Amino acid sequence: MLSYVYPGLALVFTSGSLISYKYLTEEREKKRTKQVFSHYLDQAVIDQVIDQPDKLKLGGEKHSLTVLFSDIKGFSTFSEQMSPQELVGFLNTYFDEMTEIIFKYQGTLDKLIGDAVMCFWGHPVETEEHPLRATIAALEMMQVVRQIQESVNLPGGHRFDIRIGVNTGDMVVGNMGSQHRFSYTVMGDDVNLGARLEPLNKYYGTNILISGSTYEKIKDRIFCRELDRVTVKGKEHPVTIYEPLGLRRPEREQRVSERRSDPTLWKRFKGAYVAGRHGERRRSDRRQGSAELLVDPKWDEIRTIFEHALELYRIADFDGAEQAFDHVMKLAPGDGHSLMMKSRIEKFRLELVDAKSEFDPVHKFDEK
Numbered sequence: 001m002l003s004y005v006y007p008g009l010a011l012v013f014t015s016g017s018l019i020s021y022k023y024l025t026e027e028r029e030k031k032r033t034k035q036v037f038s039h040y041l042d043q044a045v046i047d048q049v050i051d052q053p054d055k056l057k058l059g060g061e062k063h064s065l066t067v068l069f070s071d072i073k074g075f076s077t078f079s080e081q082m083s084p085q086e087l088v089g090f091l092n093t094y095f096d097e098m099t100e101i102i103f104k105y106q107g108t109l110d111k112l113i114g115d116a117v118m119c120f121w122g123h124p125v126e127t128e129e130h131p132l133r134a135t136i137a138a139l140e141m142m143q144v145v146r147q148i149q150e151s152v153n154l155p156g157g158h159r160f161d162i163r164i165g166v167n168t169g170d171m172v173v174g175n176m177g178s179q180h181r182f183s184y185t186v187m188g189d190d191v192n193l194g195a196r197l198e199p200l201n202k203y204y205g206t207n208i209l210i211s212g213s214t215y216e217k218i219k220d221r222i223f224c225r226e227l228d229r230v231t232v233k234g235k236e237h238p239v240t241i242y243e244p245l246g247l248r249r250p251e252r253e254q255r256v257s258e259r260r261s262d263p264t265l266w267k268r269f270k271g272a273y274v275a276g277r278h279g280e281r282r283r284s285d286r287r288q289g290s291a292e293l294l295v296d297p298k299w300d301e302i303r304t305i306f307e308h309a310l311e312l313y314r315i316a317d318f319d320g321a322e323q324a325f326d327h328v329m330k331l332a333p334g335d336g337h338s339l340m341m342k343s344r345i346e347k348f349r350l351e352l353v354d355a356k357s358e359f360d361p362v363h364k365f366d367e368k
Contacts, residue, residue: 049070060174060187065122066166066214067186067194068107068132070098070141072115073161073202081114081155082182090152091115095308097148101140105133116197123173128328131168131217135244138164138208139222139293158245163207165197168214189234197241200365204228204243205336212240223248223295225303226310227337228363243337245303246295302331306338314361 017291072094079087095112102109102119106127121130121137145162152160169190176185191340191342197209215224224242231238309324322345325338332338344363353357 060172060176061123062170062172063123063126064130064169064189065171065173065186066122066130066168067110067118067120067171067191067321068134068138068164068166069195069198070117070138070162070164071198071257073163074158075115078154078156078158094148097144098141101144104140105137107133107137108184109185120171120173131166131214132221134166134168135210135214135222136247136293138166138210139244139246140290142207143292161207163198163201164209165194166201166208166210166214167191167194167197168211192234193232193239196234196365200230200232200241203340203365204241205320205340206243208239208244210244212242215240215242218244221248223299223303225299225306228310230365231362232365244289245299247293249297250295296359302328302335303329309338309341312363313341313345316348316359316361318349322347 063091082090094115095117098117099109101336102117103288105121106125107119107121108123108125110120113120121127121134124148127133141162141164145160149160167190168189170186170190171186174184174185176183176187193211197211199206201209207226209227210218210224222244223246224244227241227243229238229240306328309321309328312318312324322342325341325345328338329335348359
């Protein structure tokens, strides 16, 4: 009888050992993956993708993604006047705030270089809303920066501010580098365009610039104004750029604002039922972004006049365009882009003999 027992015990032991080995191997792999991607993704996102290892494989794949680049204005100037301890403390606080927003909208942190942030959306968490999430994250970054501005005192009276560029397109994403040192990153022409857009904010007097490819994906949810058509270094074809100004206000909010101020008994009952049944967050969860990111209603009129001025400028009607830009600046004093356009018009008046035939409305940027 014992001769039959021993093979059975051996089989049980072998099976148990294989199962244990497989379990331990899988757990080690999951742990290693978590450690690697903890630098790039929020822990909640890692937990979502950890059971889909094909999304995290080494090498590059081509995907439609959205990339975001940000930079601190005048960083080189004021950082030289700070002690190493002050500088590190300032940057750590700033990066903590920015990283939290990136992870909040399920973005992937690519790298932090000096004062710059590079991140992207669409992989390994695949979503068609990656342009929207990236743009809302950019708006929220600016909101946090404005809050920090009230409490931070930089050397030399410098004002803390940032610039952001966002672009959507086909990019290669994956772990790239050597087998000993690699980085989970994105590469390609559309990544370069995102990097080119960020410094253009300085020229246009803006904080956030997005490309036309991003705008087409988010225009129903984000209120933007068209700024210009440009060519940048490395791109032959013109790119239309836009400035996102905030979340669009829901149409129902504009249609029934006066009725909501005096709700009927039925509406009060319905509201109480929904809150009790689904919780207070149900309504806010329907739209990404907080109420503080909603666009100021005044921008409806400002954008209409601004885009009219842009149309006049593009047909070389400089007098009409200048008057329209003046009108914009009365409604939005200090509007950096309108001021820049007036300066550009003055330049063309002096340089062009025949504006109608010589004028090219596409502005060319040759520097990196």
